[in-house]
Amino acid sequence: MKKITSFHYVSNFLVLFFSVFILTAQEKKTLEATRINTSIKIDGLLDDAIWHELPTYGNFNMYQPGNEGTITEEYRTEVKMAYDDKAIYVAAYMFHPNPEEILSQFSQRDEVFVQADNFTFAINTLNDGINETRFFVTSAGTIGDSSVTLNNQDFGYNVVFECRVSKDNKGWYAEYRIPYNALRFPEVDVQNWSVNFYRRLVKENETHTWNFIENGVGRETQYNGNITGVSNIDPPVRLTLFPFAQGLVTNFDGETESDFSAGMDVKYGLSDNFTLDATLIPDFGQASFDNVRLNLGPFEQTFNENRQFFTEGIDLFQKGGIFFSRRVGNGPSGSVGELAENEEVIEFPRRVKLLNALKISGRTKQGLGVGFFNSITERTFAKINDTVSGETREVLVEPLSNYNIVVLDQQFNENSSISIINTNVTRDGSFRDANTSAFVFNVADKKNHYGASGRAIASNVYENGGVTSGFLSELDIAKIYGNFRYRVGHDFSNTTYDINDLGLNFRNNFNNFVAGVSYEIFEPTNTFNRYRIGFTGRHNRLYKPNVQTSNTYNLDVFFSTVKRLSFGGNLGYNSDTDDYFEPRVQGRFVTFNENLGGRIWVSTDYRKKFALDAGVGYRNYFNDPQKNYFFDFSPRYRFSDKLLVVYRLDYSNINNGFGYIDNNDFNVFLGQRIVTNIENQITANYNFDPYKAIDLRFRNFWSTADYSDEIFFKLNDDGTRTRFDYDTSENNPNRNFNIWNLDLSFRWRFAPGSEATLLYRNQIFNLDEQSTIGYGESLNRLFNQPQQNTVSLRITYFIDYNNIKYWFDKNS
Structure with a gap:
C-alpha cells in the first residue's frame, strides 16, 4: 500500500x-452612519425627529429563491443608521401592500425562523468578509442574534440588545439599539465596518438584501456593503454579570429532597476584541433531558x-x-x-x-x-x-x-x-x-x-x-461553484488513534476514499424553487491489515416547489461489509451481507395552519433474512399566532437481524433478533408575547430486542456464522426498554438579558427482559416504576457595569 x-x-x-x-x-454599496447627540426611544414607532433627518438607504435586491426578478415599489425596504457614544441605532421600514397578510407567529428569543417575516441587521466590525454578527427581529417582535464565521452560524451566541417593532397600514417597522459592549471592534479613530440587511417575506417566499449577493458563489459575508462615518468612539468596559439563583424540590420513590444553589456567569472584555467568559459555581439543573435510547451497538x-x-x-x-x-x-x-x-x-x-x-x-x-x-x-x-x-x-x-x-x-x-x-x-x-x-x-x-x-x-x-x-x-478537494459540483477525499486513521478524553471518535484503523458529484439549481424554474441531485461513492478499507471492509453508493435527491412543497429521498447500496467493531474482540470481524434500501419523504407548506412531515423507508439484505422497515409521521398545527403543537411518531423494525450478545476467551456469540422502536414526541408552545411563554416537551421511547426464536450463532474467523446452542439462563439477551420524559416550563424574559424559568419535570424509566410484550403492557410496567418529579425555579439577572457606573456618576 x-x-x-x-x-x-x-x-x-x-x-x-x-x-x-x-x-x-461585485460593486459594493456604501452607507454613511450619522453621529447623533439626541436620545432615541426604542419603541418601534420611528417617530423620533432624528429619524426624519437621516439619509435613507434602499434599492434592495432579490436573493431567495433566486437573484432574478425585481422588487416592486410596494414591497420596498429602507434603512437608516446612526450612532452615539454608547450604541448603534438602526431604523428599518418594511413596506407592504397588504400589512394584514404579514405572517406574525409569536416565538421566543432566537426562534426567528418561524411563520413570521423577519429583518436582519448583519454587521462585520473587522470588515474581513468572514466574521459577522447578526441581529434579527420578527414581525411579531421576537429578537435573536448569531455569530457567523465561514461555514458556521452560531445561535448559541447571545448578547444583550434592544429592538422593538410596530405596524400600520403601510407595513411594519423595526428600531434597534445595539450597545457597544455587544460588539467587538478595535480602538481606532475611524472604524472600518461593513454591513448587509436581509428582509424575509414568508408569505411571498422571498428574501431581499440591501447589497447584492450572487447565489451559488462564495459566502454571504463576502457581499457586505461598506459603512463610513463611524469615528471617535471608544469601546466601553465590557463587563457584564449574570448572577443566578435556583431552588429545586425533587420527589422520587416517596422521598423528597430540596436544594438551593446560586452562582454567576461573567463576561469581561480583556481588550478591544477579546472576551473572557466564566461560569462560577455552575448549576445546569434545568438543562434539557437527553434522548436516551436502547443501545445495542458497540459504541x-x-x-x-x-x-x-x-x-x-x-x-x-x-x-x-x-x-x-x-x-x-x-x-x-x-x-x-x-x-x-x-x-x-x-x-x-x-x-x-x-x-x-x-x-x-x-x-x-x-x-x-x-x-x-x-x-x-x-x-x-x-x-x-x-x-x-x-x-x-x-x-x-x-x-x-x-x-x-x-x-x-x-x-x-x-x-x-x-x-x-x-x-x-x-x-x-x-x-x-x-x-x-x-x-x-x-x-x-x-x-x-x-x-x-x-x-x-x-x-x-x-x-x-x-x-x-x-x-x-x-x-x-472540491469544485464549489456552479450548478455542477464534485469532490474527492481521503480519510485515514491508524490503530491507536484515540481522542475520547476530551473529544469524540468511535472508530479508528481505516483508510477510506470518497468521491461525489451533484447538480443543483440556484434560480427558480416554473415548477421548482430549488432542486439538488447528488451521488456519492465510498471505498472503505482497514489500515492494518490492509483489507477492504465495504463499498457504498448513495443517491440523494431534494426538490422544493414554488408552492413550498418539499420532497426527496435517498437510495443506498452497501456491499458485503466486514465489521471489526460489532464483535467487541480485537482482530475479529463479522460480515453483514450486501443490502439495498432507501427512504422517501415529503414536507408540506409550513405557512399553512396545518402542515405535515412524513417519510417511509425499507432496506433488503441479499442472501440473508434481514429486512428493515421504518417510517416517521409528524403533523403540526398552528392554532393561532400564539399556539403551535407538533407531534412526531417514529417507528422502525429490524426483522431477523442479528448482533453481538456475548463472548468468552474462545468465542464470540451472536443472536438473531427482532428490534422494534417506537418513539412518540409532543412539543407545544404557547407564547403570550415575545417575552413570556409556556413550553411543553414530551418524549416516550419504547424499544424491544427479541431473541425468542432462539437462533444463535458462533462467529467464525472468516466473519461467517455457525448455528450454536447458546444457553440464555446465565445471560438473557432479551430487552424491553421504556423511558418517559416530560418537561413543562414557564419562561419570562422580564428585562433585557434577565430571565426567570419555572420548570416541572417528570421522569420514568424501566428496563427488563420481557421482549415479547406489547406497547400497552410495556407502558403499564413503566408506570409501575417509581417516578421522579422535580420542580425548580431559576432566576438570572443581567447587570452591565457601564449602567452601574452611569448610575453612580449621576447620583454623585
Whole structure:
C-alpha cells in the first residue's frame, strides 16, 4: 500500500494556496452612519425627529429563491443608521401592500425562523468578509442574534440588545439599539465596518438584501456593503454579570429532597476584541433531558450539549472536531476495580461535578483568532457495600481533573482559514491523561471556484506509565461553484488513534476514499424553487491489515416547489461489509451481507395552519433474512399566532437481524433478533408575547430486542456464522426498554438579558427482559416504576457595569 505522508498534504495545500485568481469584485454599496447627540426611544414607532433627518438607504435586491426578478415599489425596504457614544441605532421600514397578510407567529428569543417575516441587521466590525454578527427581529417582535464565521452560524451566541417593532397600514417597522459592549471592534479613530440587511417575506417566499449577493458563489459575508462615518468612539468596559439563583424540590420513590444553589456567569472584555467568559459555581439543573435510547451497538451513546455555557461562543474551540463538551462533567473515567466476593456497588455517580469553567476568545485586526478554554471537575467517589459486615467504603472513580484547550485560527482571502488546536486533560494521581493536537485548513481560491479542506490530528494517551500515540488525517478537494459540483477525499486513521478524553471518535484503523458529484439549481424554474441531485461513492478499507471492509453508493435527491412543497429521498447500496467493531474482540470481524434500501419523504407548506412531515423507508439484505422497515409521521398545527403543537411518531423494525450478545476467551456469540422502536414526541408552545411563554416537551421511547426464536450463532474467523446452542439462563439477551420524559416550563424574559424559568419535570424509566410484550403492557410496567418529579425555579439577572457606573456618576 502506498504510504500517506505529511508531504502529500503539504504539497496539495501549497498547490491550491498559490493557484489563486484575482476576484472580479461585485460593486459594493456604501452607507454613511450619522453621529447623533439626541436620545432615541426604542419603541418601534420611528417617530423620533432624528429619524426624519437621516439619509435613507434602499434599492434592495432579490436573493431567495433566486437573484432574478425585481422588487416592486410596494414591497420596498429602507434603512437608516446612526450612532452615539454608547450604541448603534438602526431604523428599518418594511413596506407592504397588504400589512394584514404579514405572517406574525409569536416565538421566543432566537426562534426567528418561524411563520413570521423577519429583518436582519448583519454587521462585520473587522470588515474581513468572514466574521459577522447578526441581529434579527420578527414581525411579531421576537429578537435573536448569531455569530457567523465561514461555514458556521452560531445561535448559541447571545448578547444583550434592544429592538422593538410596530405596524400600520403601510407595513411594519423595526428600531434597534445595539450597545457597544455587544460588539467587538478595535480602538481606532475611524472604524472600518461593513454591513448587509436581509428582509424575509414568508408569505411571498422571498428574501431581499440591501447589497447584492450572487447565489451559488462564495459566502454571504463576502457581499457586505461598506459603512463610513463611524469615528471617535471608544469601546466601553465590557463587563457584564449574570448572577443566578435556583431552588429545586425533587420527589422520587416517596422521598423528597430540596436544594438551593446560586452562582454567576461573567463576561469581561480583556481588550478591544477579546472576551473572557466564566461560569462560577455552575448549576445546569434545568438543562434539557437527553434522548436516551436502547443501545445495542458497540459504541457509547452520545447526546447533544444542552448547557448554555458550552453552547455559546464556542466556534473557535470546535475547529478540527476534537472537542466534545459533554466530556466535561460527564460520567467518571475510572472504575471501582476488583470487588471482594461479598461486596457490591451501591452507588456509582452518573455525573462528575463541574467546579468552574472559563473561556477566552477573540480575533485580532489581522484575522488571527485566539481561544483558551479551561474547566475543573471535582473528586468523585463510588460507594461499595460489604453484604456480610454491612460496612461501606468509597472508591475514587474520578480525581480532580483539569481540561484545557488552546486554539489559533488565521483567516485570510475573505474565504479561508488555517488553524492549530491543542486539547489536554490532566487528572490528579495515577489516572489516565491525554493530549491531542490538530492542524486544520479550509481554503479556496479568490474566485470561490475551488476549495480544499482537511485536518491532521495527533493523539497521545498517558496511562500506566506509558504513552500511546495515534494519528488521523482527512483531505477533501472540491469544485464549489456552479450548478455542477464534485469532490474527492481521503480519510485515514491508524490503530491507536484515540481522542475520547476530551473529544469524540468511535472508530479508528481505516483508510477510506470518497468521491461525489451533484447538480443543483440556484434560480427558480416554473415548477421548482430549488432542486439538488447528488451521488456519492465510498471505498472503505482497514489500515492494518490492509483489507477492504465495504463499498457504498448513495443517491440523494431534494426538490422544493414554488408552492413550498418539499420532497426527496435517498437510495443506498452497501456491499458485503466486514465489521471489526460489532464483535467487541480485537482482530475479529463479522460480515453483514450486501443490502439495498432507501427512504422517501415529503414536507408540506409550513405557512399553512396545518402542515405535515412524513417519510417511509425499507432496506433488503441479499442472501440473508434481514429486512428493515421504518417510517416517521409528524403533523403540526398552528392554532393561532400564539399556539403551535407538533407531534412526531417514529417507528422502525429490524426483522431477523442479528448482533453481538456475548463472548468468552474462545468465542464470540451472536443472536438473531427482532428490534422494534417506537418513539412518540409532543412539543407545544404557547407564547403570550415575545417575552413570556409556556413550553411543553414530551418524549416516550419504547424499544424491544427479541431473541425468542432462539437462533444463535458462533462467529467464525472468516466473519461467517455457525448455528450454536447458546444457553440464555446465565445471560438473557432479551430487552424491553421504556423511558418517559416530560418537561413543562414557564419562561419570562422580564428585562433585557434577565430571565426567570419555572420548570416541572417528570421522569420514568424501566428496563427488563420481557421482549415479547406489547406497547400497552410495556407502558403499564413503566408506570409501575417509581417516578421522579422535580420542580425548580431559576432566576438570572443581567447587570452591565457601564449602567452601574452611569448610575453612580449621576447620583454623585
